[in-house]
Amino acid sequence: MGHLLQVLEKEQEMKTAELKGFPDFGPGDVLEVKLEVPENRRREAVFKGLCISKRRRGWRTVFTLRNHIANAGPIERTFPLYSPIIQSLKLIEHRKVRRAKLYYLRNANPREYKA
Incomplete structure (x- = not known):
């Protein structure tokens, strides 16, 4: 049963990735996310920030x-990558980092991570 779920999740992930066409990104990149806010009459909201982590879990991939x-x-x-509320994802800047999770920026000066 577990293998069947993995296959179905992989198919759904591939189909959604083709449809949305998200860029390849990782921690350290500056991203701009356009969201559709259902509570606000489906208006778009834009959130721009530095990606400090990305959990790669197939269909349940999330990034912060x-x-x-x-x-x-x-x-x-924190956003689920394959969520229907994400309209578009734009890579603004690529920054080279040496860590997979940049949680140390929580204690850093805002000027170091400001997008």
């Missing part, structure tokens, strides 16, 4: 973006 906004302070949001 972090940005610092002047009055609100640091903001972190």
Whole structure:
């Protein structure tokens, strides 16, 4: 039964990846995500930030973006990659990093990770 679920999830992942056409990205990249907010009459919202982690779990892949906004302070949001609310994903800048998870930026100065 487990193998059947893996095959079905892989097919769904491939179909959605072809449909949406997301760029290949990883931790350290600056991304811009356009979201469709269902609570706000399906209006689009844009969130721009530095990718601090990406959990590759096939169909359940998630990534975390972090940005610092002047009055609100640091903001972190985690998005499922294959979620229907994500309209588009744009790679703005590629930054070279030496770690897979950049959680140490939580204690860093905002100017080091500001997107």
